[in-house]
Amino acid sequence: MRHQKKVKKLGRPQDQRKAMLRALATSLFMHGEIKTTMPKAKVLKAYADKLITFAKKGDVAARREAKALIYDQEIPGVEETATEGEEKTPRSTVLRKLFSEIGPKYKDRNGGYTRVYRIENRRGDNAEMALIQLT
Numbered sequence: 001m002r003h004q005k006k007v008k009k010l011g012r013p014q015d016q017r018k019a020m021l022r023a024l025a026t027s028l029f030m031h032g033e034i035k036t037t038m039p040k041a042k043v044l045k046a047y048a049d050k051l052i053t054f055a056k057k058g059d060v061a062a063r064r065e066a067k068a069l070i071y072d073q074e075i076p077g078v079e080e081t082a083t084e085g086e087e088k089t090p091r092s093t094v095l096r097k098l099f100s101e102i103g104p105k106y107k108d109r110n111g112g113y114t115r116v117y118r119i120e121n122r123r124g125d126n127a128e129m130a131l132i133q134l135t
Contacts, residue, residue: 033133041130055103
C-alpha cells in the first residue's frame with residue numbers, strides 16, 4: 001500500500017521522471033503555457049512554483065538551485081543585437097527569463113503562480129489532458 005507516500009512516480013524511474021519534469025518546466029517558462037496530461041500537470045505545478053519562488057529571491061544561491069532544476073536553453077526567436085561601438089547583449093535563456101521577468105512579476109504574490117485547466121481528452125488513448133499556464 002502507498003500510505004503517506006508523497007512522490008508521484010508517473011510510471012517512470014527516478015532519472016527519467018526528473019528529466020521529464022526539467023523539460024516540462026523549461027518549456028513552461030519558455031512559452032508561458034503547455035499542454036500535457038493531467039497527472040503530469042499536477043506534478044509540474046508544484047515543481048514550477050518551487051522554481052518561481054527561487055526566482056523571487058533572486059540571489060546567487062537561488063540562481064544555482066534553479067539552474068540545477070531546469071535546462072538553461074536559449075530561447076529561439078530572440079537574437080543578439082549590437083550596434084557600432086556597443087557590446088553585444090547576452091542571449092536570452094530560460095534561466096535569465098525566469099529571474100529577470102517571471103520572478104519580479106510575482107514579487108508580491110505568496111503562491112499560486114500557475115494554473116491548470118482541464119481540456120478535452122486526447123483522441124488516441126482518451127488520456128485526460130490539461131493546459132498549464134503561468135498566471
